[in-house]
Amino acid sequence: MAAASPTRFNTKSPAVKRIMQEMREMQNPTESYYAQPLEDNLFEWHFTVRGAPDTPFAHGVYHGRILLPAEYPFKPPSIILTTPNGRFEVDKKICLSISAYHPEFWQPSWSIRTVLLAIISFMPTEGKGAIGALDVAATVRQELAKQSVHFKCPVCQKCNRDLLLPEAETPDLASAPSAADLSAIREIAFKGEDPNARSRTSSAVTEAEQADAQSLAQSTAAPVSESSAPAPEPTTGPQTPSETVQGVFPAVESPAVAGPAFQPTWGVPPTPPTTLTPQHQQLFGHSPYVAHLSPAQLYHQHLYQQQQYLQQQMLHHQMLAQHQHRQWLLQQYHLQQQHQHQHQHQQQMAAPSATASHAAAHLRARTTTTTATSPAAPLAQQRVHAAQSPPSVLHQIVNYFGFVALVVVLVLLSKWYAV
Numbered sequence: 060m061a062a063a064s065p066t067r068f069n070t071k072s073p074a075v076k077r078i079m080q081e082m083r084e085m086q087n088p089t090e091s092y093y094a095q096p097l098e099d100n101l102f103e104w105h106f107t108v109r110g111a112p113d114t115p116f117a118h119g120v121y122h123g124r125i126l127l128p129a130e131y132p133f134k135p136p137s138i139i140l141t142t143p144n145g146r147f148e149v150d151k152k153i154c155l156s157i158s159a160y161h162p163e164f165w166q167p168s169w170s171i172r173t174v175l176l177a178i179i180s181f182m183p184t185e186g187k188g189a190i191g192a193l194d195v196a197a198t199v200r201q202e203l204a205k206q207s208v209h210f211k212c213p214v215c216q217k218c219n220r221d222l223l224l225p226e227a228e229t230p231d232l233a234s235a236p237s238a239a240d241l242s243a244i245r246e247i248a249f250k251g252e253d254p255n256a257r258s259r260t261s262s263a264v265t266e267a268e269q270a271d272a273q274s275l276a277q278s279t280a281a282p283v284s285e286s287s288a289p290a291p292e293p294t295t296g297p298q299t300p301s302e303t304v305q306g307v308f309p310a311v312e313s314p315a316v317a318g319p320a321f322q323p324t325w326g327v328p329p330t331p332p333t334t335l336t337p338q339h340q341q342l343f344g345h346s347p348y349v350a351h352l353s354p355a356q357l358y359h360q361h362l363y364q365q366q367q368y369l370q371q372q373m374l375h376h377q378m379l380a381q382h383q384h385r386q387w388l389l390q391q392y393h394l395q396q397q398h399q400h401q402h403q404h405q406q407q408m409a410a411p412s413a414t415a416s417h418a419a420a421h422l423r424a425r426t427t428t429t430t431a432t433s434p435a436a437p438l439a440q441q442r443v444h445a446a447q448s449p450p451s452v453l454h455q456i457v458n459y460f461g462f463v464a465l466v467v468v469l470v471l472l473s474k475w476y477a478v
Contacts, residue, residue, distance in 0.1 A: 068101050074131045075101065081171050090224045092175040094125065097215065102127040105215045107222040108175055110204055114183040115197040116144065118226075119204025120219035122212050123178075125171060128159070135165035138174065142210045142219065145200035146182045146193055153191035155181070160190065332358065 068075045078101055085094055094106035104125040110116025121144050126137040137159045140147040147153045156164040157177055186192025211218045332354045 067099075074127070074129060077132050078102070078127065085172060088223055090226055091179065092172075093222050094171055094175060102129070102131070104171060105212060105217070106171070106175055107217075107219055108179050109223055109226070111179055111183055115200035116146070116182050116204050119144065119200075119207045120210070120223060121182075121207055122210055122217075122219055122222075124214075125174060126159075132167040132169070135159050135162050135169075136171075136174065138178070141212060142207050143203050144182070144207065145195040145203050146186070148191045148193060151191045154189045 070076070070079075078096065082096060090109065092106065092108045094104050096102070096104045104127065105122065106125060107120060107122050110119035110121065121140060121142040123138065123140040123142070126139070128134045128136065135158055137152045138155065138157075139152055140149060143149055152158065152160070154160040155177065157169060157174055186194050208220045209218065334354060
């Protein structure tokens with residue numbers, strides 16, 4: 060199946076970035092699933108999954124299509140099976156809470172790998188009348204599983220038997236679903252399922268698992284010798300972001316079985332069990348996908364999931380601390396701005412007269428400057444000065460004699476006119 064070329068799409072789009080990341084993560088096929096987009100359409104994926112063991116779908120290989128929306132991963136994809144299987148209708152969109160039929164249940168953290176694991180896990184379940192679901196006899200499903208190996212997709216021209224790795228007697232735990240994928244699969248349900256009953260069942264199973272884990276830890280606890288030092292108590296969570304998982308799970312000797320070697324906690328027995336009891340099944344979890352694993356493999360897979368859980372918790376605490384630090388810096392900035400505004404307001408209210416006098420002086424200075432620059436400024440200043448200064452004695456004498464001379468002139472003129 061040829062992968063799509065990234066140069067044909069907008070590589071700055073969030074959907075394209077997410078799809079390219081998932082394409083790189085799933086470029087190598089596994090024993091259980093494989094998926095890649097078409098060469099000419101990055102939003103149409105063709106997938107191939109293997110049926111769960113110990114079910115009517117065992118040894119069957121099923122092909123299908125996943126249609127991604129332009130808003131992926133914020134909107135769910137559409138799922139279509141193209142291989143006859145007896146569980147889902149062919150070439151018809153099936154109804155899962157992880158599909159486009161129920162966008163209200165979709166979570167952006169889910170991926171195409173989550174969709175494939177959900178299909179594998181829910182194929183052995185009952186359809187209950189959901190859209191695209193079928194309920195046929197187990198013998199029919201077994202016959203279809205034998206025929207599915209030779210199915211060839213008319214679109215991608217690939218045969219099912221050439222897309223997956225051959226089944227191995229000892230499966231590789233690296234291809235097993237992670238803790239996040241298993242948690243997502245538990246949340247997936249068909250449309251016909253009662254959500255209330257599902258929540259009640261989940262809570263009851265969780266309580267039963269906790270009770271069985273405590274009783275199992277008490278019954279299988281290894282005796283401590285007098286010469287050995289007491290084991291450190293497991294911490295409930297990371298104390299600092301720099302704390303490593305090895306500090307929480309001290310390393311122990313591991314048998315020749317794939318999986319990490321960590322000291323078990325949370326009620327897990329100190330050594331791998333040889334046989335699976337009902338208490339072990341409830342503690343380790345039981346699903347068709349992991350039914351073929353041995354007790355030792357289930358044991359180490361459970362420890363591996365605990366390691367991933369602790370890493371996620373550490374990352375969550377680190378991101379939470381960074382978010383709180385940013386909130387504190389923003390709060391300090393707002394407080395500083397508020398104090399500056401209050402200080403400026405107090406200064407303005409404390410000296411209102413000084414501000415008014417400063418404004419009046421500024422106005423007088425501007426008036427003086429305007430008058431001095433005018434052409435008639437000297438004459439106007441002289442007139443104003445003459446009007447404001449009192450008359451002198453010399454001016455009074457000149458005015459008196461002038462008045463007398465005026466009277467004499469008037470008398471002489473009157474006499475001359477009479478003659």
